Amino acid sequence: MLFVPLKKGKHAAMLALHGTSSLGKRAITSENTTTANRAYAEELADRGYVVIAPDYPSFGHLKDYDFAHDRYESGTMKAIFNHIRCIDLLQAREDVDTARIGVIGHSLGGHNAMFAAAFDERIKVIVASCGWTLFSYYNIGEAASQRYGGRLGPWAQTRYMPLLRDKYGLDQQRIPFDFDEIIATLAPRPFFSNSPVNDSNFDVKGVKAGIANATPVYGLFNATQRLQVRYPDAGHDFPPAQRLEAYRFIDEALGHTPEKHALLR
Numbered sequence: 001m002l003f004v005p006l007k008k009g010k011h012a013a014m015l016a017l018h019g020t021s022s023l024g025k026r027a028i029t030s031e032n033t034t035t036a037n038r039a040y041a042e043e044l045a046d047r048g049y050v051v052i053a054p055d056y057p058s059f060g061h062l063k064d065y066d067f068a069h070d071r072y073e074s075g076t077m078k079a080i081f082n083h084i085r086c087i088d089l090l091q092a093r094e095d096v097d098t099a100r101i102g103v104i105g106h107s108l109g110g111h112n113a114m115f116a117a118a119f120d121e122r123i124k125v126i127v128a129s130c131g132w133t134l135f136s137y138y139n140i141g142e143a144a145s146q147r148y149g150g151r152l153g154p155w156a157q158t159r160y161m162p163l164l165r166d167k168y169g170l171d172q173q174r175i176p177f178d179f180d181e182i183i184a185t186l187a188p189r190p191f192f193s194n195s196p197v198n199d200s201n202f203d204v205k206g207v208k209a210g211i212a213n214a215t216p217v218y219g220l221f222n223a224t225q226r227l228q229v230r231y232p233d234a235g236h237d238f239p240p241a242q243r244l245e246a247y248r249f250i251d252e253a254l255g256h257t258p259e260k261h262a263l264l265r
Contacts, residue, residue: 001025001053003045004095005259012100012256013050013090015083015116015123016041017109019130024060025053028109037238040104040246047247048259050096052086056108058159067158075159076115083116087123099124100254104246106130106194106238111179118185125253126186127246129194129238130202132179135172137206180210187214188221190253194242196234204231226253 005011019038021027028041041053057065057078065078072078083103091098102125105113110131117123138152145151149165152172156165168174183191195207211229218227228249230242251258 003051010097012254015103016053017105019107024055125190133202133206137203180213183214184217188223190226
């Protein structure tokens with residue numbers, strides 16, 4: 001899905017990634033009438049960005065994606081490839097300023113925004129909402145833990161990273177990365193995290209610990225102000241106030257003057 005401003009000229013652009021929803025990319029538009037605070041693809045388009053919103057494999061138009069017969073080690077890696085190709089497409093458009101491209105996502109889209117930016121330095125600003133905590137703080141509850149074969153089991157689903165189980169036994173001490181290290185790879189690019197204090201999956205204590213670990217890396221670049229976190233009193237959500245803060249953060253990072261205020265949906 002592509003949103004293009006009516007105004008002629010070159011524009012900043014955003015890759016917008018959806019969360020876990022059968023709607024896929026439509027979940028981050030006004031077509032999502034069941035979940036509030038998710039229409040950031042359209043809201044960024046309202047601000048004058050070119051916005052591309054793909055489906056994550058197994059959602060939306062890719063709901064029947066066949067992971068077993070592709071060439072990728074994981075669904076996450078397939079998604080990273082797709083997202084890099086989205087940046088390729090944006091850079092090929094005459095209406096996009098190729099030096100001003102960012103990424104935003106919530107939940108599934110939040111950590112995939114981080115992964116995409118870690119692999120593609122053409123992404124100049126990153127916003128992740130409810131997308132991460134350190135693995136040692138990840139929480140799904142006892143019933144779900146039994147269902148998925150372990151506390152980190154949801155990360156090892158076929159459509160995500162099955163090697164976390166098949167190679168590393170869901171042992172966080174053996175898993176060769178954590179989210180503070182992902183953030184460190186983003187430095188000194190601007191990174192904004194919306195991390196509500198009542199997010200039942202992505203424990204805010206792990207976010208605070210991860211930010212503390214990553215801050216010295218940003219400090220090496222004299223860029224600590226580019227590492228921003230908000231801790232709203234909310235659950236697994238992207239509330240209006242934090243979305244607007246995120247949009248202004250993106251505007252500043254990309255040198256973008258919004259066409260008008262975002263129409264919050």
